[in-house]
Amino acid sequence: MTPTIPIQQTPPDYDQTRVIERPDGFYWQDKPSDELYGPFLTLLEAVQDMQGQDDTGYGEGESLEEAEAEIGIAGWTDPETGEPAESLQPHLSDE
Numbered sequence: 001m002t003p004t005i006p007i008q009q010t011p012p013d014y015d016q017t018r019v020i021e022r023p024d025g026f027y028w029q030d031k032p033s034d035e036l037y038g039p040f041l042t043l044l045e046a047v048q049d050m051q052g053q054d055d056t057g058y059g060e061g062e063s064l065e066e067a068e069a070e071i072g073i074a075g076w077t078d079p080e081t082g083e084p085a086e087s088l089q090p091h092l093s094d095e
Contacts (some may be wrong), residue, residue: 019046 020027025039026046041045077083 017050019043019050 016031018029018031020029020036020038021043022039025041025042026043026045027036028050029036037047038046040049041059
């Protein structure tokens with residue numbers, strides 16, 4: 001028989017979210033802002049959405065070229081130096 005290992009509880013200082021099950025689905029709550037997200041059909045969907053909230057703002061499936069264009073980095077690099085075509089500084093548009 002394999003001994004069971006208890007799962008340690010998360011200390012309250014690090015517990016910033018919680019998942020709530022209601023009749024219409026699963027929700028997750030951001031404790032600092034008290035904002036509620038959902039409903040989700042499954043617990044897994046709620047947890048995946050909760051984990052995706054702390055991303056850096058890049059969209060899922062966004063290519064490197066799209067991310068670079070968003071922050072103003074040139075789309076062409078000098079094959080000899082590997083530097084962006086414009087200079088070391090990214091070009092920022094006037095938008």
